Amino acid sequence: MDRRRPTVTEEEVLHRLEAESRQQTERVRAMLHEEGRPDLVEDLDRQLRESRLGITGARATWDALSEPQRKVLLTLLEGNRRLVRQNHSQHWYDVIGEPEAVARVAGRPTIRNLIARELLAPDGGAFDPEAAAVLTERARFVVQHGHQNNNPG
Template identity: 90%
Template structure:
């Protein structure tokens, strides 16, 4: 007779992945500290924060835009304007 495995929920999987990610980050931070590289710890923390806040994705999106697309967005930021097609 086969035993049924307990069903793992999506939430549990995400929780485990998040915990593993935190552990890896802490190991990397500890290694950099041991190597005497607080500058790299600062850089790692900054990059992780920017990723968490969506800044990294926003920069990548901006870099992927063409120059005319960027100009349109900048014009739209200047005031009470809207894009009409």
């Protein structure tokens, strides 16, 4: 007689965790309503929605960026631009495209960090992928929600 415990799938575990999370959230919401704090219920709902949509993560990513990294993203967003490594330097990158080119925008470590965060995508081809880079959709989302959060109005 085989007395092994039945195996639980990853999907079942995730489903249980999600159900427990929903139940806990509803308990907190009910407690706040009982305390007469509908303002806190609204705030909780907003925070949960922003977390679910990735806005909270985008803001956290923006906050974690250095000023030079933020400058690269904001510069690339101004028009139709991309980063290209300088021909005479393996360390520095220029921005090319419209409205105008900008020399020595960032060094290789800054660009590699942005690529690692999936905010830039290497675009230099198979033999030298880091020769050029372009913004990702994730970068646009991070700038939209992070920069906007830090600069209201």
